[in-house]
Amino acid sequence: RKEVEQDPGPFNVPEGATVAFNCTYSNSASQSFFWYRQDCRKEPKLLMSVYSSGNEDGRFTAQLNRASQYISLLIRDSKLSDSATYLCVVRSYGQNFVFGPGTRLSVLP
């Protein structure tokens, strides 16, 4: 079993749609959680950190359930510019980052 698993995708959604990505992790010692965005042929960039109480940044909402070892990302009112691959990332304290395989999103006009 992979340490971090994500929805396989791709997700093709119309502009304005709401889309949710799911992620599970196997290491219960994981302490830090992130969503990264990666555009085609570019480096990954931090979209948002994920906190236990859940957090929101504009149209983006991230949730963490430590008991279920589950992380989610919700994108509301999708824009064409949201088209990218979304990477779920976990890290144990002071340890290496573990990346999920990514879920590709295409927002269609």
Add this chain to the structure above:
Amino acid sequence: NAGVTQTPKFQVLKTGQSMTLQCAQDMNHEYMSWYRQDPGMGLRLIHYSVGAGITDQGEVPNGYNVSRSTTEDFPLRLLSAAPSQTSVYFCASSYKAEAFFGQGTRLTVV
């Protein structure tokens, strides 16, 4: 703000050649790492360092060497390039939280 700088951006090597991918960061981060990204495989850790003079192997270290003589620099050496090392390579650095990535090196071994 330079952040994490990788050079070169593109490289073509012949099988058996050696080369060094450069990575430098100006954020005084202790943690630095190298990943390779292949289609359908996601990012895989090659080597990492938690500070100057300290390096360790990641998930896929074979065929690569690293050193960390300063906090700023973390070069990745390909000892004898093979076609299986054709990939996109990313360097990243971190302090306590998120990782910051360089722009990547697209390497083709023919």
